[in-house]
Amino acid sequence: MGSSASPRFNVYGNDFGWGKPIAVRSGSAYQFDGEMGLYCGAEEGSIDIQACLSPETLEAMGNDEEFIQF
Numbered sequence: 001m002g003s004s005a006s007p008r009f010n011v012y013g014n015d016f017g018w019g020k021p022i023a024v025r026s027g028s029a030y031q032f033d034g035e036m037g038l039y040c041g042a043e044e045g046s047i048d049i050q051a052c053l054s055p056e057t058l059e060a061m062g063n064d065e066e067f068i069q070f
Helices: 055-063 066-067
Strands: 034-040 047-052
Touching: 055 066
Parallel strands: none
Antiparallel strands: 034 047
């Protein structure tokens, strides 16, 4: 378990001349099975979640009745 980046960085508040961002992606360097990214969402009080899961993990979650129940 680890953390990186800053929760204070306003990912949707930056405009590099291309207009307001519509999504946030972490990039391929941070994508491995079980990696999760949490970002402040575009709307006040919302959260964006990025979950990187292998096909096997995703299938196992889909077959887990207790997980699906919630």
